[in-house]
Amino acid sequence: MTKKKIVTLPGDGIGTEIMDSALNILAEASKKFNFAYEVESFPFGGAGIDLEGEPLSEKTLTACQQADAILLGAIGGPKWEQAEKTPEQGLLQLRKALGLFANVRPIRVPEAIVHLSPLKEEIVKGSDFVVVRELTGGIYFGTPRKLEDDFALDTCPYSGEEIRRIVKKAFEMARNRKKKVTSVDKSNVLATSKLWRKITEEVAKDYPDVTLEHQLVDSAAMKIITQPAYYDVIVTENLFGDILSDEASVITGSLGMLPSASHSENGPSLYEPIHGSAPDIAGKNIANPMSMILSVTMMLRESFDQHEMAEYLEKICDEVMIAGILTGDLGGKATTSDFEEAVIQKIKG
Ligand SMILES: NC(=O)C1=CN([C@@H]2O[C@H](COP(=O)(O)OP(=O)(O)OC[C@H]3O[C@@H](n4cnc5c(N)ncnc54)[C@H](O)[C@@H]3O)[C@@H](O)[C@H]2O)C=CC1
Numbered sequence: 609m610t611k612k613k614i615v616t617l618p619g620d621g622i623g624t625e626i627m628d629s630a631l632n633i634l635a636e637a638s639k640k641f642n643f644a645y646e647v648e649s650f651p652f653g654g655a656g657i658d659l660e661g662e663p664l665s666e667k668t669l670t671a672c673q674q675a676d677a678i679l680l681g682a683i684g685g686p687k688w689e690q691a692e693k694t695p696e697q698g699l700l701q702l703r704k705a706l707g708l709f710a711n712v713r714p715i716r717v718p719e720a721i722v723h724l725s726p727l728k729e730e731i732v733k734g735s736d737f738v739v740v741r742e743l744t745g746g747i748y749f750g751t752p753r754k755l756e757d758d759f760a761l762d763t764c765p766y767s768g769e770e771i772r773r774i775v776k777k778a779f780e781m782a783r784n785r786k787k788k789v790t791s792v793d794k795s796n797v798l799a800t801s802k803l804w805r806k807i808t809e810e811v812a813k814d815y816p817d818v819t820l821e822h823q824l825v826d827s828a829a830m831k832i833i834t835q836p837a838y839y840d841v842i843v844t845e846n847l848f849g850d851i852l853s854d855e856a857s858v859i860t861g862s863l864g865m866l867p868s869a870s871h872s873e874n875g876p877s878l879y880e881p882i883h884g885s886a887p888d889i890a891g892k893n894i895a896n897p898m899s900m901i902l903s904v905t906m907m908l909r910e911s912f913d914q915h916e917m918a919e920y921l922e923k924i925c926d927e928v929m930i931a932g933i934l935t936g937d938l939g940g941k942a943t944t945s946d947f948e949e950a951v952i953q954k955i956k957g
Pocket residue numbers: 622626681682683684685686696699863864865880881882883884885886887888889894895896897899937
């Protein structure tokens with residue numbers, strides 16, 4: 609079997625710490641499942657600026673384009689806020705260059721860890737939904753963009769085709785789940801949302817087996833927290849998806865629990881936690897590595913068809929958490945290395 613080529617972009621802050629943990633766990637699990645792969649790491653984000661003078665060098669981009677899958681930690685931090693080109697711009701450039709238009713952010717709370725949520729157990733129970741976020745359009749990319757002393761401008765463009773392909777992706781996913789799509793927009797105000805709603809209605813005609821409903825983003829933000837078990841597939845534009853998914857992470861107990869997968873039409877997919885580089889806890893070995901481990905299990909399933917290995921790893925991580933080995937964000941005292949070690953010991957049996 610040829611080795612799968614995984615490009616890693618650890619990035620900045622806790623990105624490097626949780627990447628190390630997840631890769632050590634992958635190395636141990638892959639022995640058990642005979643999964644052959646090679647890893648090559650490249651500077652990206654703030655690390656790219658420090659080492660190569662730019663957040664996304666040609667070399668790093670080319671390596672990503674040639675990979676079978678990409679794992680990204682997180683980027684950014686105060687050190688680079690004033691940089692000529694910031695780590696965040698590098699991230700947006702990478703997503704655009706790889707055509708990663710579909711960002712899938714699953715929110716799942718296994719019964720056994722429902723108690724880790726700050727929300728009431730009866731609210732959290734049964735929560736299992738996915739935010740499908742459009743990732744290469746909208747206000748993060750639109751021009752003109754201006755920042756003057758006393759005036760600023762951002763632009764939010766969406767073409768029909770950009771909306772159509774992400775909404776189709778959401779319907780395809782719903783077909784294999786609970787067959788319900790909730791499209792979130794602000795169509796009572798925004799022109800892009802009016803187009804979003806029209807195109808979504810058109811796409812829905814091809815999926816008569818899937819129920820479609822529309823929800824305005826402000827009330828959706830409320831209902832995601834008060835009735836999370838109501839949802840199946842939420843599809844939304846770039847900015848709304850960014851915000852709603854961080855909010856949804858609360859249901860699982862921590863932002864440090866949520867992974868994501870970003871897909872293009874036909875290139876390599878990229879897997880990353882939904883959170884950032886967490887400068888407030890970076891360098892302390894206390895970050896929760898679950899977001900990165902679950903990004904690895906998404907990669908195993910979606911890029912490499914290693915379903916058994918992914919399921920096994922998720923089960924073991926659940927067991928470690930049930931045993932009370934929890935990082936600070938979940939109310940525990942375990943370090944990142946403690947958690948990693950506990951998972952590795954379980955794999956070793
Ligand atoms: N994809 C990426 O690389 C992203 C990068 N960023 C960048 O990250 C930097 C920090 O942004 P923030 O607003 O602070 O958001 P953040 O997501 O880095 O952190 C928010 C809060 O969640 C906590 N947190 C996040 N991940 C955690 C984990 N795995 N374990 C335990 N606690 C965790 C942090 O300690 C912090 O209190 C900024 O430069 C931002 O631009 C932000 C979001 C995504």
